[in-house]
Amino acid sequence: xxxxxxxxxxxxxxxxxxxxxxxxxxxxxxxxxxxxxxxxxxxxxxxxxxxxxxxxxxxxxxxxxxxxxxxxxxxxxxxxxxxxxxxxxxxxxxxxxxxxxxxxxxxxxxxxxxxxxxxxxxxxxxxxxxxxxxxxxxxxxxxxxxxxxxxxxxxxxxxxxxxxxxxxxx
Numbered sequence: 001x002x003x004x005x006x007x008x009x010x011x012x013x014x015x016x017x018x019x020x021x022x023x024x025x026x027x028x029x030x031x032x033x034x035x036x037x038x039x040x041x042x043x044x045x046x047x048x049x050x051x052x053x054x055x056x057x058x059x060x061x062x063x064x065x066x067x068x069x070x071x072x073x074x075x076x077x078x079x080x081x082x083x084x085x086x087x088x089x090x091x092x093x094x095x096x097x098x099x100x101x102x103x104x105x106x107x108x109x110x111x112x113x114x115x116x117x118x119x120x121x122x123x124x125x126x127x128x129x130x131x132x133x134x135x136x137x138x139x140x141x142x143x144x145x146x147x148x149x150x151x152x153x154x155x156x157x158x159x160x161x162x163x164x165x166x167x168x169x170x
Contacts, residue, residue: 009033009074009123010052010132017130022160026127032074037120040076041085041113048081048111050119051100052126085113098140099133103148121170125152128159128167 006012009029013020020026033055040047047054056075081095087110094105102118105111122133133153137143155164 006057008053008077009055009057010126012057013052013126013130022163029074030124030127033076033123034120036074036076037116040079040082041116044085045079045082046085046111046113047076047079047116047119048083049078049096050076050116050123051097052123052132053097054078055123083111098143098147099153101147106144106148117170121167122153124163124167124170125155128156128163129153 020029036055037047037050054077056077058073058075094101096105100119100122102115105115109115125133134143155167159167
C-alpha cells in the first residue's frame with residue numbers, strides 16, 4: 001500500500017495554486033484523476049464520496065518535486081463508501097461533502113457512476129479556482145435547496161472555454 005505523504009489535491013491547491021498552470025499541470029492533473037475514476041467505473045464500482053480531499057498526490061521519493069507529466073502520481077483514495085454499480089438498493093442515506101453531492105442524491109436516487117461524474121465537475125471547478133465549491137456559504141439545508149434549484153459555482157472568466165464546457169457537462 002502506498003502512503004501519500006504530501007497530502008490531497010485540496011491541500012496542494014491551497015499551497016501552490018498560483019504555480020499550477022493551464023498549459024500543462026492542470027490538464028495533466030485532470031487527466032490522471034479521470035483515468036483513476038475510469039478505472040473504478042470500468043471495474044463496475046462507484047466511489048460514492050468523490051471530492052478533492054480523496055485525491056492524493058504520490059511523490060516518488062523524499063525531496064521529489066512534482067513533475068506533473070509523470071503518469072499515475074494522482075491517486076483516488078478513501079474507497080470506504082464505494083459500492084458495486086449494480087447495487088441499486090437505496091436506503092435513503094445521504095453521505096459525503098454537500099457541494100460534491102449530486103442533486104439527484106438529495107432527491108432520493110441512489111449513488112451511481114453519474115453521481116461520481118457530477119463530483120468530477122466540482123473537482124474540475126476547484127482546480128480552476130483553488131477553492132472548494134461553495135466555500136463562502138454555510139453547508140446546510142439552504143445550500144442543498146439552492147443546489148436542487150440548479151445553483152452551481154460561477155465559472156471564472158480565465159477558464160478555457162473547452163474546459164468550462166466539459167465541466168458543465170458533468
